[in-house]
Amino acid sequence: MRKLCLLLCLLTVLTLLTGCHGARRMEDFAMPESFDTSREYEITFWAKNDTNKNQTAIYEKAIRDFEALYPNVRVNLRLYTDYGKIYNDVITNIATNTTPNICITYPDHIATYMTGDNVVLPLDELFSDPNYGLGGSSLLFDGPTEEEIVPEYLQECRIGEHCYALPFMRSTEALYVNETYLNKLGYELPEIVTWDFIWEAADAAAKKDADGVYALNGQKVMIPFIYKSTDNMMIQMLRQLDAPYSDENGSILLFTDRTKGLLQTIAQHVKNGAFSTFKISSYPANLLNAGQCLFAVDSTAGATWMGTDAPLSDISPDKLVRFETAVRPIPQFDPAHPKMISQGPSICLFNKRDGQEVLASWLFVQYLLTNDVQTAYAETEGYVPVTQKARDDASYQAYLNYDGPEDAAHYSVKLKASKLLIEHTSDTFVTPVFNGSTSLRDASGQLIENTVKSVRRGETVDDAYFAKLYDSVTALYRLGQGNTAAAGKADLGPLPGTAKALLGGLLGVWVLIGVYVLFDRVKRRNR
Amino acid sequence: MDSEMKRVLALALALACAFTLVACGEKKDEDAKSEGVMTYAEYAAAALDSEVVIEAYVQAKQSWWNDQATLYTQDKDGAYFLYNAACSQADYDKLTPGTKIKATGFKSEWSGEIEITDATIEIESGSYTAPALDATKLLGTDDLIKHQNEFVTFKGLTVEAMDDTGAAFYYNWDSSGQEGTDADLYFRVTDGTDSYTFVDEYYLCNEESDVYEAIRNLNVGDTVDIEGFLYWYEGPQPHVTSVTVK
Numbered sequence: 001m002r003k004l005c006l007l008l009c010l011l012t013v014l015t016l017l018t019g020c021h022g023a024r025r026m027e028d029f030a031m032p033e034s035f036d037t038s039r040e041y042e043i044t045f046w047a048k049n050d051t052n053k054n055q056t057a058i059y060e061k062a063i064r065d066f067e068a069l070y071p072n073v074r075v076n077l078r079l080y081t082d083y084g085k086i087y088n089d090v091i092t093n094i095a096t097n098t099t100p101n102i103c104i105t106y107p108d109h110i111a112t113y114m115t116g117d118n119v120v121l122p123l124d125e126l127f128s129d130p131n132y133g134l135g136g137s138s139l140l141f142d143g144p145t146e147e148e149i150v151p152e153y154l155q156e157c158r159i160g161e162h163c164y165a166l167p168f169m170r171s172t173e174a175l176y177v178n179e180t181y182l183n184k185l186g187y188e189l190p191e192i193v194t195w196d197f198i199w200e201a202a203d204a205a206a207k208k209d210a211d212g213v214y215a216l217n218g219q220k221v222m223i224p225f226i227y228k229s230t231d232n233m234m235i236q237m238l239r240q241l242d243a244p245y246s247d248e249n250g251s252i253l254l255f256t257d258r259t260k261g262l263l264q265t266i267a268q269h270v271k272n273g274a275f276s277t278f279k280i281s282s283y284p285a286n287l288l289n290a291g292q293c294l295f296a297v298d299s300t301a302g303a304t305w306m307g308t309d310a311p312l313s314d315i316s317p318d319k320l321v322r323f324e325t326a327v328r329p330i331p332q333f334d335p336a337h338p339k340m341i342s343q344g345p346s347i348c349l350f351n352k353r354d355g356q357e358v359l360a361s362w363l364f365v366q367y368l369l370t371n372d373v374q375t376a377y378a379e380t381e382g383y384v385p386v387t388q389k390a391r392d393d394a395s396y397q398a399y400l401n402y403d404g405p406e407d408a409a410h411y412s413v414k415l416k417a418s419k420l421l422i423e424h425t426s427d428t429f430v431t432p433v434f435n436g437s438t439s440l441r442d443a444s445g446q447l448i449e450n451t452v453k454s455v456r457r458g459e460t461v462d463d464a465y466f467a468k469l470y471d472s473v474t475a476l477y478r479l480g481q482g483n484t485a486a487a488g489k490a491d492l493g494p495l496p497g498t499a500k501a502l503l504g505g506l507l508g509v510w511v512l513i514g515v516y517v518l519f520d521r522v523k524r525r526n527r
Numbered sequence: 528m529d530s531e532m533k534r535v536l537a538l539a540l541a542l543a544c545a546f547t548l549v550a551c552g553e554k555k556d557e558d559a560k561s562e563g564v565m566t567y568a569e570y571a572a573a574a575l576d577s578e579v580v581i582e583a584y585v586q587a588k589q590s591w592w593n594d595q596a597t598l599y600t601q602d603k604d605g606a607y608f609l610y611n612a613a614c615s616q617a618d619y620d621k622l623t624p625g626t627k628i629k630a631t632g633f634k635s636e637w638s639g640e641i642e643i644t645d646a647t648i649e650i651e652s653g654s655y656t657a658p659a660l661d662a663t664k665l666l667g668t669d670d671l672i673k674h675q676n677e678f679v680t681f682k683g684l685t686v687e688a689m690d691d692t693g694a695a696f697y698y699n700w701d702s703s704g705q706e707g708t709d710a711d712l713y714f715r716v717t718d719g720t721d722s723y724t725f726v727d728e729y730y731l732c733n734e735e736s737d738v739y740e741a742i743r744n745l746n747v748g749d750t751v752d753i754e755g756f757l758y759w760y761e762g763p764q765p766h767v768t769s770v771t772v773k
Contacts, residue, residue, distance in 0.1 A: 051703045053703040077705075079703070079704060081699065280637075453576075457577070
């Protein structure tokens with residue numbers, strides 16, 4: 001009996017040890033009562049810029065200014081130009097407990113980071129701390145209160161029951177139009193452009209002569225309508241139609257006849273030579289600025305690349321064509337109720353063993369939301385500040401309403417793009433976030449990319465094609481394989497029978513051990 | 528030597544010559560394309576978005592990610608840039624400069640760069656490493672594009688300042704990058720007439736390479752010889768593999 005009990009005890013301990021192995025759970029963060037300024041802190045900030053040196057300079061200035069306020073904190077900046085690369089590096093570093101303290105990110109990515117246990121810090125407790133929270137009394141700078149953050153943007157950072165990020169900048173997509181060419185075709189540009197209008201005008205712009213020269217621009221290259229992010233294109237078209245895409249539970253609803261209908265329309269206009277994508281052809285700005293494009297959809301955060309006088313144009317001056325650049329919301333199915341995506345960087349905080357180090361990081365995160373940083377960064381591109389406080393700032397209002405001679409800082413296309421988003425903030429939306437939502441987003445763009453390529457390559461694009469496309473894209477992005485909702489605690493249903501049996505067995509072992517110990521004591525006493 | 532011996536020797540020599548001739552006749556021409564494979568001229572003439580099948584030799588590997596490889600390849604007649612070809616990690620590891628491959632994909636154009644996309648590749652036997660074509664005199668001419676993607680050299684160019692600060696190179700095209708962030712390096716050179724931007728593509732030659740270090744040590748006014756692949760982005764933008772300050 002004793003041997004049996006020892007064996008069972010050993011097995012139990014081994015089971016527990018095995019269970020512990022590989023668990024990387026970080027302790028819950030506890031807010032320190034005060035910030036210990038007698039200690040030195042070194043924190044790491046992984047940031048993203050749009051290959052725009054002005055943005056780099058603003059990050060660097062923000063760090064310098066913050067370090068002047070908090071001389072005991074040193075912020076190490078690591079710059080990226082690609083959200084995907086930050087995402088990959090964070091995933092890699094979660095496994096080794098070497099995440100940065102702070103990183104620029106998207107909520108979709110955070111949902112995946114959260115599969116690491118207690119890795120990303122929920123910010124609710126930090127928000128509300130009276131001393132160091134948003135608008136807290138012990139802050140050495142004038143940060144925003146929670147109420148001063150644009151509520152739509154703060155809501156985007158909620159995953160399940162908690163807020164896991166703060167918005168940093170926001171943008172949307174815009175339709176950049178060569179209005180000179182559009183008028184030449186005989187069209188007037190409406191305030192809100194419909195998809196029907198876009199396709200009709202794009203088809204008209206695709207007319208060329210027997211030598212392949214386009215009537216509209218006299219060149220041999222013309223892509224009347226080009227889209228930068230086909231993920232966004234599909235997502236926004238579906239949302240405008242109230243068609244399914246996904247839901248809060250992580251259900252994947254993309255592969256429907258509604259989606260197929262959109263792909264068929266796109267295919268038709270590719271066949272007409274009216275449409276292509278960034279991945280297949282080039283940067284929309286390069287084509288637009290060379291007079292090889294009528295409509296280009298790109299981020300408002302890419303506005304400084306768009307137009308004849310674009311400060312960041314990437315083609316040689318001899319290729320530039322002079323034209324009037326108009327900025328409009330993306331094409332709509334229902335112009336009376338426009339819908340457009342909300343995008344742009346957010347900031348998340350990673351949990352660390354040293355609560356003081358986390359607090360130092362939290363202070364810097366809030367500093368990034370001060371008016372100076374917000375307005376300076378927003379002015380680098382067609383971004384908008386994420387706080388009402390910064391939007392109402394007199395200098396920002398003066399910037400938006402500038403009517404002096406145009407210069408790089410006050411590039412008119414950029415100003416139009418920023419105003420567009422401010423006017424349409426309430427028309428923006430985001431898609432549900434869950435572990436796997438990044439893959440679903442990629443898949444939605446892939447459907448368009450593959451369809452466009454197939455049409456260009458002369459393949460038959462029919463029902464059988466779409467059935468096969470759905471299968472291949474589902475497999476490529478491993479959709480539906482373990483990508484359950486990560487919105488906190490999902491209801492996993494009743495325990496399976498095998499689990500119940502195992503737990504029952506463990507309970508039985510402990511009961512047997514207890515009985516044995518009791519029996520042994522009684523026996524000794526009787527002796 | 529008696530006459531019998533002479534006859535034996537003559538016969539032996541004749542047989543040896545015959546064997547040699549037969550052997551020569553059967554020697555496989557490694558440059559010949561396999562059945563169904565395009566010559567470079569046929570590839571060059573093929574329409575965009577059409578399927579192409581080529582055989583070429585890997586000259587350099589740019590990157591591998593998610594079972595996709597980007598490769599600079601060339602035969603004796605021209606070059607082929609393979610963008611994100613399907614390739615396992617195991618196959619990628621087998622590819623070295625000179626390795627012969629067959630690629631089936633689609634001829635595509637992205638911002639002026641002619642490339643093969645959505646390709647599958649097979650490793651074949653054979654090896655060839657292309658010598659660098661001296662393209663110095665082709666700079667600024669319409670003939671340069673005929674050598675797109677080839678391994679080329681430009682000699683005696685002078686490094687120009689990127690801006691008023693006198694920077695000889697940038698991390699990223701506009702200096703928005705920084706050291707240690709996987710940034711491409713951009714620098715500008717002149718042949719005395721026009722200026723050209725050259726790039727150290729980080730994934731081709733990273734900070735551990737000699738060329739990355741050489742570019743970081745450039746000074747405005749240096750005279751340099753450069754080798755690299757004649758990549759195209761809205762015009763020539765070579766991906767450099769070697770920079771030598773003279």
